[in-house]
Amino acid sequence: MAKLIDVSDLNIYYGDFLAVDSVNMTIEPRAVTALIGPSGCGKSTFLRSLNRMHEVIPGARVEGKVVMDGQDLYDKDVDPVAVRQHIGMVFQRPNPFPTMSIYENVAAGVRLNAKRMKKSDMDELVESSLRGANLWNEVKDRLDKPGMGLSGGQQQRLCIARAIAIRPSVLLMDEPCSALDPISTLAVEDLIGELKNEYTIVIVTHNMQQAARVSDQTGFFNLSGVGKPGQLVEMDSTSTIFSNPSQKATEDYISGRFG
Template sequence: MSDPTDTLVDEILDPTRRINAVRPGRGAAQSDPATLEADSISAWFGDHKVLEHVSLTMPARKVTALIGPSGCGKSTFLRILNRMHELVGSASLAGRVLLDGEDIYDRGRRITHARRQIGMVFQKPNPFPAMSIYDNVTAGLKLGGIKAGRDDRDALVEECLTKAGLWKEVRDRLRQPGGALSGGQQQRLCIARSLAVRPRVLLMDEPCSALDPTSTRRIEETIHELSEEVTIVIVTHNMQQAARVSDQCAFFLAEQGTPGAIVEHGPTGAMFDSPQDPRTTDYVNGRFG
């Protein structure tokens, strides 16, 4: 797998983006939250099949949590949702990923178009360490060759840092390196950087796994605050976190060497309080995994 920081350049590099799409209050149609739908997704690494016939609707303005033990394909599935899976030379897949009904894997659709609309926050915070906090947020504009006036960039930085719950903590030190922030602050900086290019969906791969409880709580608050503005899909091994932040859950499982698949999905309350499958009951109650 390539380094997430290197991948960031691929995700945000698209010179066709224009400033009216990033100014606060403009380009609303492009940044409305979208419904994301996986339709019978199967995936392989070489001859090894890791997912089989996974179908799931992730509604707009909702938080969907992907839960399940390690090795069941959750992170692979997440990376398929914004075409990162194909960065692995041996990777292949079948099925469709629909963004408001349009398949992001259709021939002729640019990979940068999908990644611009479907952002990613990785498990390990990956700000550009020597770049300032301010420049980290605007990195998407610079790498995409987008011309933006100083007032526009200033407004964008404040807006995105505010949405990520970081503005009040860093507004007096925007020119300091992003790498000097704490781990929790770096993760929120990465969220702000993702928001700056106006994604319609935000994917989060265990964003709190390396953070302390205080930072985890702040990230969870940020997820709640963002859910009306962007569709969120989060992978988490923390059942309490899934219960706190999500509107619906999908339970993945790979049994006895079989590919990962969804055992059950539905509203979070029902998944935790009255699951239909005994395997779900066992997992959410900590009997395995």
Template structure:
């Protein structure tokens, strides 16, 4: 189910502005890849290129290749909607649809994709997605309540349930814990550990400890030429190596807190 992504010479533009330059990396299947680096160095922009979400901004485009399971996500004729079905996204702030029930929130993406289901199939899918997001036991008796009635940490797990209900192969997470308290953060981190058995996961985080705890590999982004210049992937390695013996001085300076 989960897929590896091979990125080669990827550049991201917003009109004339180059936001990300010459990124080449392998995102391994069934693993967690963390992207770290200071604000404004292209981590989230790069993340959004993996499911073509950046294209919703007028004038945004990409050069280079991002190949998943032998298919270039940017090849002519590839439908971005299909890409987004295969590559799910969880955002920084929990964003359940406020007027929808917990149940309808989980199935929103599935219905958007025009999948018609019998009620029993929809019930099974909602239960399996909520179970996968470690939320079923907490909400099974109030599925008709608004998604917005849940706590922040529960809302974020509801958004994860909504993402996995579509049955993607890859899950992108853009600082999924930055708006959460420590207990909710721990719940999400535990969940990420479980989800990597079934999904390829890429997480952007500003929390060094979190990157060290949840990821198998870590990539460090930095705009080495200064603010307003393109972000680049400076170094990427197994997380244990990155945090104990990085090969680039800038990586060590960032991880040790000397800047950023």
């Protein structure tokens, strides 16, 4: 299921403003890739460009290639909606649908697309997704209760269950723990460790310890100067980035000298 993504010369714009400048990156399958860097350096923007969520913002556009399975996701024949069915996303703040129950939230990806599915298949899909998100045991007795009634950490895992219920190849996570307390954060981090056996995972995080704990590869983004676009400074295995980075800026950031 998991897939490799190859990014080449990707420029990301908001209108005329170049936000991220010529990124080249290979994202390995069945691994966790962490993106770190100071605020506003474009790592979230880059993440959103991987499943074409970036262009939801009016005026936003992208130049360059994002290739998955030999197919450029920005090819003009490609439907951005279909891309998002293959590359799931989890957001900074948990965002379950307020009008839906826990069950309906997990089933949302299928139901909102008006796909027909037998009740037993749907039950099975919901259960396996909730189990996959380590949430099944906590909610199995109240699947018909509103998703908004869960705690923040549970809501976030519900959102992860919702994302993996459409069986994506890749899972993007945009600071998934920044709105959570430490215990919930730990639960989500454990979950990420398990999910990488099946999915390609890309996670944006502000928390360097988190990047060190969960990721196999780490990319460091930084602004090339005030008012200039963000860029990928370096990318390597997590242990290398945190012990022996090749760039001075990376070392400064990791040792807490700025950011």
